[in-house]
Amino acid sequence: MFLRRRGLFLSVLSIGFLVAILVGTGSVVNYINLQSQVLGGFINPGGVYIVLSKNSTSITDSRVDVGLVSLFNNVDYVKYVVAQRMLNVSLFTDSGVRVVYVRGVSDVGVFLKMRGAYLSGGVARNWTECDVGELFARVFSIRLGDSIRLGFNGVYVDVKVVGLFKSQTQSDAELIVPIETVNKLVGDNNSVSFIEFGLKDGVDVGKVGGEIMSMLPGDVKLVHVQQLKEFVRDMNLQVLDFLSVWSVVVYMVVVGASYVIVTRFVIESNYELFMVRVLGGKRFHVFGLILMYTMVVAVLGSVFGIALGVVSVQIVSTVLRWFWPSVGISPFFDVDGVFLTFLLVFVSAVLGGMYPAFKVVREKYVGQFL
Amino acid sequence: MRFIGYKYVEGRRVMVFVVILVLSSMLFSMMAFSLLGFYRVFGGYLGGGNDIVVVYDRNSNTPFTGLIPIYLVENISSIKGVMAVSPEVIVPCVLKNESVFLRGIVPEDFVKLNQLVMVEGSMIRLDDLDSIIVGKNLAERFDLKPGERVLVLSVFVNQYLELYVKGVFVSRSVMDDEILAPLYVGQWLRGTDYNYVTLMRVKVNSSMVDASVIFEAIGAKSSSVGSSGVSQLFGGLLSWSRPSFKIENIGVNEGQKFMESYLSRYGVTKESLIVLSVIVFLLCGVTIVVAFKTILVQHKGVVGILRSIGVSRKFLRVDLLFRLLFWSLFASSIGIVLSLIVLSVMQAYGFLRVLSHTVLIYPDPLIIILNFVLVFVIILLVILRSDLE
Numbered sequence: 001m002f003l004r005r006r007g008l009f010l011s012v013l014s015i016g017f018l019v020a021i022l023v024g025t026g027s028v029v030n031y032i033n034l035q036s037q038v039l040g041g042f043i044n045p046g047g048v049y050i051v052l053s054k055n056s057t058s059i060t061d062s063r064v065d066v067g068l069v070s071l072f073n074n075v076d077y078v079k080y081v082v083a084q085r086m087l088n089v090s091l092f093t094d095s096g097v098r099v100v101y102v103r104g105v106s107d108v109g110v111f112l113k114m115r116g117a118y119l120s121g122g123v124a125r126n127w128t129e130c131d132v133g134e135l136f137a138r139v140f141s142i143r144l145g146d147s148i149r150l151g152f153n154g155v156y157v158d159v160k161v162v163g164l165f166k167s168q169t170q171s172d173a174e175l176i177v178p179i180e181t182v183n184k185l186v187g188d189n190n191s192v193s194f195i196e197f198g199l200k201d202g203v204d205v206g207k208v209g210g211e212i213m214s215m216l217p218g219d220v221k222l223v224h225v226q227q228l229k230e231f232v233r234d235m236n237l238q239v240l241d242f243l244s245v246w247s248v249v250v251y252m253v254v255v256g257a258s259y260v261i262v263t264r265f266v267i268e269s270n271y272e273l274f275m276v277r278v279l280g281g282k283r284f285h286v287f288g289l290i291l292m293y294t295m296v297v298a299v300l301g302s303v304f305g306i307a308l309g310v311v312s313v314q315i316v317s318t319v320l321r322w323f324w325p326s327v328g329i330s331p332f333f334d335v336d337g338v339f340l341t342f343l344l345v346f347v348s349a350v351l352g353g354m355y356p357a358f359k360v361v362r363e364k365y366v367g368q369f370l
Numbered sequence: 371m372r373f374i375g376y377k378y379v380e381g382r383r384v385m386v387f388v389v390i391l392v393l394s395s396m397l398f399s400m401m402a403f404s405l406l407g408f409y410r411v412f413g414g415y416l417g418g419g420n421d422i423v424v425v426y427d428r429n430s431n432t433p434f435t436g437l438i439p440i441y442l443v444e445n446i447s448s449i450k451g452v453m454a455v456s457p458e459v460i461v462p463c464v465l466k467n468e469s470v471f472l473r474g475i476v477p478e479d480f481v482k483l484n485q486l487v488m489v490e491g492s493m494i495r496l497d498d499l500d501s502i503i504v505g506k507n508l509a510e511r512f513d514l515k516p517g518e519r520v521l522v523l524s525v526f527v528n529q530y531l532e533l534y535v536k537g538v539f540v541s542r543s544v545m546d547d548e549i550l551a552p553l554y555v556g557q558w559l560r561g562t563d564y565n566y567v568t569l570m571r572v573k574v575n576s577s578m579v580d581a582s583v584i585f586e587a588i589g590a591k592s593s594s595v596g597s598s599g600v601s602q603l604f605g606g607l608l609s610w611s612r613p614s615f616k617i618e619n620i621g622v623n624e625g626q627k628f629m630e631s632y633l634s635r636y637g638v639t640k641e642s643l644i645v646l647s648v649i650v651f652l653l654c655g656v657t658i659v660v661a662f663k664t665i666l667v668q669h670k671g672v673v674g675i676l677r678s679i680g681v682s683r684k685f686l687r688v689d690l691l692f693r694l695l696f697w698s699l700f701a702s703s704i705g706i707v708l709s710l711i712v713l714s715v716m717q718a719y720g721f722l723r724v725l726s727h728t729v730l731i732y733p734d735p736l737i738i739i740l741n742f743v744l745v746f747v748i749i750l751l752v753i754l755r756s757d758l759e
Binding site (some may be wrong): 007010011013014017018020021046047048050057058059060061086100101135136139168169170173174198223225226227228230231234235238239241242245246249250252253256257259260261263264268320324329 | 659
């Protein structure tokens, strides 16, 4: 009887259109997020990892037990392991003293090979030798065969430049020495800044990540160097964050819409509700009837809105493709999204209808409500 | 025309209608301001006005992924009317588990195009091998201070860099959300060799040079270059060879048009964003209609009395329109103000970022006027179609 009222269609339409807004925007955002994930998936993440101390925020303040290197030595899918110690040292040149980066590595040859470096000269093999990156050499006017002095906390070492290299990496701006040189400067042989290791080609990065993690002690962290997935995930989160806050306003409109719908229903059903009470119906019966009406409108509105949202974005995207071939968007709304939207709209609608319903049952006589 | 002196519309009942209007206006304004803010931010990403020309890779799907030979700097610099050329490598990366953009630049040339005010620390130089400066927004987001060392992880290649924060700058542009580093730092993270950059921004005297002149100059040189020869600019720190290229792969356009062309590839134009916002408002319009009809139902008795004592339907409609018009304009204004407040709060708490850049909110007069017009039209239609019996 109540559902045959004139206002029902408009009420369902009102809730439905609001749901369509949510579904439409959600569908487009889902598509954008999926596209960025797909694009991210085209690039195979490289299998290079670094092991740092858990509480470190940079490489130089990280300290890792050098013994951890042995954990990777017998792992068949590990291609190379290089323990490294990064240090800011004073470089003494003819033009003065400057603080520079020195990278001590357990095997300079392996390190340069992994960097894909083009080397002029030889590989530093002991603590009195070093290799210098192209940019570093240019900035400090260093040539092959030069001898340079490094200082750290009052300890000095003289090293000879035995090789100049170009790797198109940060190492081009560094001085690479065997780790013994750095150990001499800091007076510590037991720890390194971090351990870098690479996986063999074809190894599934996703599968072995957990296995490697389980090998490591709790005071270190494993960092996957190429952060493509993390980047894409953060980008998507930024859009979802905005959409979440914006959706709150839509749900507020749903609450308001439900309030006016129920208010109108109560006024227009004045006679029927009065009859329910006259015929012995309790207050909660009236309350239940109003709430039931609210729920029916919410459910019908949600179903209509979800259908309208999904269909309309598909139509719009198809039409756009006709006129604008480069705009190849295919929006979609996933099942989780459908349930979440349905639930939130339902709750918002019931919330909006509560006050007018309560107001009715508080009245002693069912006269002119509201 | 005399209006009915008797206040037959109860303010208490109109309040719900006003609240619905406030929320609808808020929804429309929030959507329109944020979308247009995004459009303005990315439209002006490389500099607005016709005095900034961008040389870019036409084959690239995004402004961040193209590669062009760096040695074009020499060709472009020699054109009369070119005031500065800034080769740049724009690269996405991850800092403290969050996405950021790092721009490799030649600092001396970059500042000729963009004024940077150092609020903390000092400016980088090209020979600062491991130093960066960070925009104020980024510094606040990550709580970065000069003297700090940060670990930057690449997105494109297996590269991790420890970099030293040398300063914090303000540019009053999207760069306040970026890291600026010497050019080669960007090239390391991009995984390209020193012969290539993402794009070049050229500052020109617009009365002497435009995009077509630069394109012709590049085209003239493209036929004469081979793979030999090494050039040295920027104090001899950067050197490069001369890889051959196809002129049809190089694009030259004004900065704003360049970015807008990328956005329009994906159907994002100012007009489409406004239309989208208007659709959202119109979908809310049904709720406004329901709210108005509820007011009418609530005042059915008094409207009936007025009609029975001889007040015409037309007169009642005009009277209702004027009574509700005030409330509508009031509600729209509140909705606009509330949307700006909410967006400002969202901006402050980092909820208003797209592609890791803060969306700048600007109360566009067009949107404000459109809001009032839409509300007025809906009210007008609903009153005209109402059955005042």
